[in-house]
Amino acid sequence: xxxxxxxxxxxxxxxxxxxxxxxxxxxxxxxxxxxxxxxxxxxxxxxxxxxxxxxxxxxxxxxxxxxxxxxxxxxxxxxxxxxx
Numbered sequence: 001x002x003x004x005x006x007x008x009x010x011x012x013x014x015x016x017x018x019x020x021x022x023x024x025x026x027x028x029x030x031x032x033x034x035x036x037x038x039x040x041x042x043x044x045x046x047x048x049x050x051x052x053x054x055x056x057x058x059x060x061x062x063x064x065x066x067x068x069x070x071x072x073x074x075x076x077x078x079x080x081x082x083x084x
Contacts, residue, residue, distance in 0.1 A: 015034075022036075022037055025037050
């Protein structure tokens with residue numbers, strides 16, 4: 001794992017919510033730190049949001065994802081009965 005570091009500023013309510021999750025990430029050998037909880041939350045959210053990426057993105061050579069339509073285009077339309 002990379003040893004790069006980042007920092008964030010969180011309000012007291014958000015810190016309390018993160019701290020409340022620590023027992024869920026703790027083991028018998030080691031209590032979870034605030035960093036452990038934040039890391040798990042970030043990685044989970046990244047996986048989820050990457051899975052929800054619009055179909056206008058596709059993988060191109062070199063494993064990079066680039067937009068097919070840089071302008072963004074219109075969102076997909078839902079199929080179903082027309083309201084009228």
